[in-house]
Amino acid sequence: MKSSLLALSIALAVGLTVSACGDKKEGAAAGGNGPVKIGQSSPLTGPQAHIGKDNDNGARLAIDEINASKPVIGGKPVTFEVMSEDDQADPKTATIVAQRMVDAGIVGVIGHLNSGATIPAAKIYSDNNIPQISPSATAIKYTAQGFKTAYRVMTNDEQQGKVLGAYAAKLGKKVAIIDDQTAYGQGLAAEVEKAAKAAGAEVVAVEHTNDKASDFSAILTSIKGKAPDVIFFGGMDPQAAPINKQMRQLGMTAQLLGGDGMQTPKFIELAGADAEGAIASIPGLPLDKMPKGTDFKQKFEAKYGQIQLYAPYAYDAAYVMVDAMKRADSTDPAKYLPELAKTSYEGVTGKISFDAKGDLTSGPITLYKVQGGKWETLETVQP
Amino acid sequence: MDIFAQQLINGLVLGSVYALVALGYTLVYGILELINFAHGETTMMGSMIALAVIGALFGVAPDLPGIVIVLTGLLVAIPACMLLGYSIERVAYRPLRHAPRLAPLITAIGISIVLQNVAMLIWGKQYIAFPTTLLPQGRHEILGASITDVQIAILVLTVAIMAGLVILVNRTRLGRAMRATAQAPAVAQLMGVNVNAVISATFIIGSALAAIAGVMVSANYGQAHYYMGFLLGLKAFSAAVLGGIGNLAGAMLGGLLLGVIEALGAGYIGDLTGGFLGSHYQDIFAFMVLILVLTLKPSGLLGSKSVERA
Numbered sequence: 001m002k003s004s005l006l007a008l009s010i011a012l013a014v015g016l017t018v019s020a021c022g023d024k025k026e027g028a029a030a031g032g033n034g035p036v037k038i039g040q041s042s043p044l045t046g047p048q049a050h051i052g053k054d055n056d057n058g059a060r061l062a063i064d065e066i067n068a069s070k071p072v073i074g075g076k077p078v079t080f081e082v083m084s085e086d087d088q089a090d091p092k093t094a095t096i097v098a099q100r101m102v103d104a105g106i107v108g109v110i111g112h113l114n115s116g117a118t119i120p121a122a123k124i125y126s127d128n129n130i131p132q133i134s135p136s137a138t139a140i141k142y143t144a145q146g147f148k149t150a151y152r153v154m155t156n157d158e159q160q161g162k163v164l165g166a167y168a169a170k171l172g173k174k175v176a177i178i179d180d181q182t183a184y185g186q187g188l189a190a191e192v193e194k195a196a197k198a199a200g201a202e203v204v205a206v207e208h209t210n211d212k213a214s215d216f217s218a219i220l221t222s223i224k225g226k227a228p229d230v231i232f233f234g235g236m237d238p239q240a241a242p243i244n245k246q247m248r249q250l251g252m253t254a255q256l257l258g259g260d261g262m263q264t265p266k267f268i269e270l271a272g273a274d275a276e277g278a279i280a281s282i283p284g285l286p287l288d289k290m291p292k293g294t295d296f297k298q299k300f301e302a303k304y305g306q307i308q309l310y311a312p313y314a315y316d317a318a319y320v321m322v323d324a325m326k327r328a329d330s331t332d333p334a335k336y337l338p339e340l341a342k343t344s345y346e347g348v349t350g351k352i353s354f355d356a357k358g359d360l361t362s363g364p365i366t367l368y369k370v371q372g373g374k375w376e377t378l379e380t381v382q383p
Numbered sequence: 384m385d386i387f388a389q390q391l392i393n394g395l396v397l398g399s400v401y402a403l404v405a406l407g408y409t410l411v412y413g414i415l416e417l418i419n420f421a422h423g424e425t426t427m428m429g430s431m432i433a434l435a436v437i438g439a440l441f442g443v444a445p446d447l448p449g450i451v452i453v454l455t456g457l458l459v460a461i462p463a464c465m466l467l468g469y470s471i472e473r474v475a476y477r478p479l480r481h482a483p484r485l486a487p488l489i490t491a492i493g494i495s496i497v498l499q500n501v502a503m504l505i506w507g508k509q510y511i512a513f514p515t516t517l518l519p520q521g522r523h524e525i526l527g528a529s530i531t532d533v534q535i536a537i538l539v540l541t542v543a544i545m546a547g548l549v550i551l552v553n554r555t556r557l558g559r560a561m562r563a564t565a566q567a568p569a570v571a572q573l574m575g576v577n578v579n580a581v582i583s584a585t586f587i588i589g590s591a592l593a594a595i596a597g598v599m600v601s602a603n604y605g606q607a608h609y610y611m612g613f614l615l616g617l618k619a620f621s622a623a624v625l626g627g628i629g630n631l632a633g634a635m636l637g638g639l640l641l642g643v644i645e646a647l648g649a650g651y652i653g654d655l656t657g658g659f660l661g662s663h664y665q666d667i668f669a670f671m672v673l674i675l676v677l678t679l680k681p682s683g684l685l686g687s688k689s690v691e692r693a
Contacts (some may be wrong), residue, residue: 047610049508181663207653208663212614214604217393218649219662225386238510242604245515250389251522251529269512270606 035081036331038063038321039101039109039130040314041094041121044086047212047238050266050308052113055135056084057304058314059110066322074330080322087117089182089211098124106130107331110317113310115139115157115183122150131337133321135313138260138283139187143357149333151340153317153352154310155283155363157184160259161191163365163381164232164281168192169199171255171279172229176205178219178243180235185211188259189234196232204228211235216243220250228254236261240278241270248274255279263368263375264309275370279378284349286366286377287312296348316347385527390650391643392525396534396603398642399541403596404619405626405634406548407589413629414565414585416484420491421471422593423616424498425464429594430607431502433460434511441514449517453602460594468590469583477579495616502609510608513601537599544592545635552631557584565629618669625673627686636684645669 040059042052063080071078083106085097094117101109102124108131112118118137125132126147134142134152138160143150168175175196179189186208193203204226207219220243223231231247231254233240240262247256256278263280271278287293287307296315300307323345328336345352353361367378404426411419433456440452475490519532552558563571564581572578600615601607618641626637648668653661676684 045503045508047510047608050510053508205653206661208661209665210663212610214600214606214611215393215397215645217397218390218646218665221386221389221393221646222650222653222662224389238606238608241510241606245605249522249529249531249534251524266510270510272512272515272605 035079037081037083037101037104037106038318039083039085039098039104039106039111041085041087041097041101041109041111041117042113043089043117044084046088048089048113048236051236051264051310052086052089054308054311055111055113055314056082057300058135058311059318061300061303061311062315062318062322066319071322071326073325078331087112087114087121089114089117091116091120094118094121095124097121102128102130107325107333108132108321108336110135110314110321112137115142115187118142119145119183122147125149129333129337131321131324131333131340133317133340135317136260136310137184139183140191141183141187143359147358149337151320151354151358153313153320153347153349153360154260155365156359157187157191159363160281160283160365161188162195163367164188164257164259165192165195165197165201166199167279167281167367167381168196168230168232168257169201171257173201174204174226174228175201175230175232176207176223176226176228176254177203177232178207178209178216178223178234180211180213180233180239181208182211182235184261185234185236187234189232192232192234201230209235209239211239213239214242215246217246217250220246220252224250224252230255230257232257233262234259237264237267237270240280241267241275244271244278245274260309265306265375266308268370268373268375275373278370279367280375281365281367283363283365284313285364285380286368287348289366289377289380290348290350291346292348312348316345316349316352319347320345320352386650388526389528390646392528392530392534393650394643394646395639396530396537396642397646398622398639399537400596400600400603400615400638401619401622401641402635402638403541403544403592403599404615405623405638406545406631407593408620408623409626409628409631409634410585410589412623413631414561414582415476415480417476417487418491418620419471419476419586419589420488420616420620421475421494421498422589423612423614423619424495424502425468425471425590425612426593426597426600426615426619427502427607427609427612428467428498429460429464429590429597430601430611431506431511431597431609432463433457433594433598434513434601434607435506436460437514437517438511441517449514450519453517453598457595457598460598461591464590464594464597465587468586468593472583472586477582495612499609499612506609508609510606511601513605513607515602515605518602533602537603540595540599544595545631548588548592548631551588557581561585621670621673624683625676627683630683630685633683633685640684641669641673644672 042055087094098121115137126149138157179185258280260282263282268275324340325336328339366380368375369378436459437456479487521532560576622637622641623634626633649662649665
C-alpha cells in the first residue's frame with residue numbers, strides 16, 4: 001500500500017513537471033495569434049465569493065473597454081481575454097489555479113484577492129516570469145519576497161495599519177484587537193497594534209478568530225471585561241457584521257474600527273441598525289472624490305450592479321497592465337515587465353506608480369463612518 | 384462573576400443550537416447506525432428557505448407584525464425540510480441500506496455537497512441578511528450578564544422541543560416502533576412494524592428540528608449563507624458523539640456542554656495560559672474534551688450499548 005502510494009505520487013510529480021515544461025513554450029507562443037489571455041483569480045465560491053466576483057467584474061469591465069478601443073500592439077490588432085479562476089481564498093488552491101493559468105498561456109495576472117492566496121501564488125508567477133498585479137492583497141510579505149513580477153495597486157498593511165492605529169489611539173485610550181488569522185487580517189492587526197501603542201494607547205486584548213466563524217460572543221465577553229474604548233477588527237465583512245451585532249447584544253458600547261475588508265455595503269446590510277457608527281478605512285480616495293470615480297461607478301453599475309469593494313482596483317490593475325504592454329509595444333511578459341516598473345498611470349483610484357518592491361509609491365487612506373445606513377466619508381489621511 | 388455568567392449564557396445559546404442539530408444526527412444513528420452527513424446542509428436549507436419566505440413576505444406586506452412574518456418563514460421551512468429529509472433518505476440511503484457501511488457515508492457526503500451547490504445556485508454566493516428588526520430587540524441584564532429576547536426564545540424552544548421529543552419516543556406508538564426498529568429492524572418488521580415508514584419518519588422529524596435550528600441561527604447572528612451548514616453540522620455531530628450517539632438526552636447534553644466548553648475555553652484560555660494559548664484555540668479546546676471523553680468512555684457521556692437507542 002505504502003509503496004504503491006509512493007509510486008503514484010512520484011508518477012504525479014514527474015507528470016506535473018513534464019507538463020509544466022511542455023506548456024511553457026506554448027505559453028510564450030500564445031502571444032502570436034488568437035486572443036491574448038490575462039488571468040484573473042479571486043474566490044468565486046465560498047464566503048467571500050461576492051467580493052471575488054466583484055474583482056472579476058472590475059477586470060472584465062476594463063478588458064471589455066480595452067477591446068472595444070481596438071488596441072494595436074506590436075503592429076498587430078490585439079484582443080484580450082480574461083481567464084478567471086476560483087482560488088477559494090485558499091493558499092493551496094491558489095497555487096494550483098496559478099499553475100493552471102500559467103499552463104494555459106496567460107501573459108499576466110490580475111490577482112489574487114486575498115493576501116493569503118496571493119503570497120504563495122506569487123512564486124509561481126515569478127518562476128514563470130508572468131507579471132502579477134494584485135488589486136487588493138495588502139500583506140507586507142507579498143512584495144517583500146523579492147519577486148520582480150509582483151505588483152499591487154493598493155496601499156499595503158503597513159501604510160494602512162499606521163493610519164488606523166493612530167486613529168484608534170485618537171478615539172480612545174484602551175484598544176482591543178481581533179483578527180481572523182488570515183495573512184491579511186493578522187498582518188493588518190499587527191500593524192494597528194504597533195501604531196496604536198506608538199501613539200500612546202494601551203492594547204488591552206488581542207484575540208483571534210477565523211474567517212469562517214459566526215459566533216464571537218465568547219471572545220467579546222472576555223474583551224468586555226477589559227473595558228476597551230475601541231475594538232479593532234482585522235478581517236472581512238462576513239465576520240465584522242456579526243461581531244458588530246454581538247457587541248450590541250452584549251451591551252458593549254465600544255467603537256468598532258476596521259480595515260478595508262469591512263468597508264462594504266454588505267457589512268451594513270448584515271449588521272443592520274447595529275452598523276450605525278462603525279468606522280473603517282479604505283486605501284485611496286473615496287470613489288466620488290476621484291476624478292473618474294463617478295464615471296466608473298455609472299459604467300460598472302450599468303453592467304454588474306452595486307460595487308462591492310475592490311472592483312475599481314481590479315479595473316485599474318487591468319489598465320495598468322495593458323498600459324505597460326502598449327509602452328513596450330509587446331504582449332510578451334519579458335518585454336513589458338520592465339515597462340510595468342516604470343508605470344505612471346492616472347487610474348480611477350488615483351495616481352499609480354510603483355517603488356522598487358512593487359508597492360504603490362504613495363497612497364492616501366480614507367476613513368469612513370456608517371451614518372444613516374451608509375458609509376459616509378470621515379477624512380482622508382496621507383500616511 | 385458577571386463575565387462568567389455571560390460566558391455561561393453565550394455557551395448555552397450556542398449549545399442549544401448544537402443540541403437541536405445533534406438530535407437529528409442521533410435519531411438517525413440510533414435507528415440506522417448511519418451518520419447522515421447531509422444533516423448540516425438540511426439546517427442550512429431550513430435557514431435559507433425561511434429567509435427567502437421572510438424576505439418575500441416583508442416585501443409584499445411590510446405592515447404585518449414582524450413575529451408573524453418570521454413564524455410564516457419558519458412554518459414554510461419546516462415542511463420543506465421534512466420533504467428534503469424524506470427525499471434524501473429515499474434517494475441516497477434506502478437503496479444502499481444493505482450495502483457496505485462505507486457506501487451510504489459517501490452518498491451522505493455527496494448529498495451534502497450537492498445541497499451546498501444547489502443553495503449557492505438558488506440564493507447566490509452572498510451572505511443573506513436576516514431582517515432582525517422583525518423580531519423583538521429587547522435586551523435583559525441577569526446577574527450582570529446580558530441576554531436578548533431572541534436568545535431567551537432559543538433556550539426555551541430548545542428545552543420544549545427536547546421534552547416533546549422524549550415524549551414522542553417514549554410514549555407514542557411511533558416512538559415504540561422507532562425503539563423497536565432501533566433494537567432489531569428484522570424482528571420489528573416481523574412484528575408488523577413498517578420499518579421503511581419508521582425510518583422515513585425519523586428523517587422527517589430530524590429535518591424539522593434542523594429547520595428550526597437553522598432559523599434560530601440566522602435570527603441570532605443576523606445572517607445566513609450556503610456554507611453555514613458545514614461547520615455547524617460538524618460541531619453538532621461532535622456534540623452527538625460527546626453525549627453518546629444514539630442517545631437523545633446525550634445529544635442534548637453534548638450540545639449544551641460543547642457550547643459551554645467553547646465559550647469558557649475561548650473566554651479564559653488566554654488569561655489562564657498567560658497569553659500562550661489564545662482564543663483561536665476555541666475549536667481545539669472543544670475537540671480536546673471530546674477526545675478525552677471518548678478515550679475514557681468510548682460510548683460517550685450517556686451512551687449505552689444499544690438498549691436506550693432512539
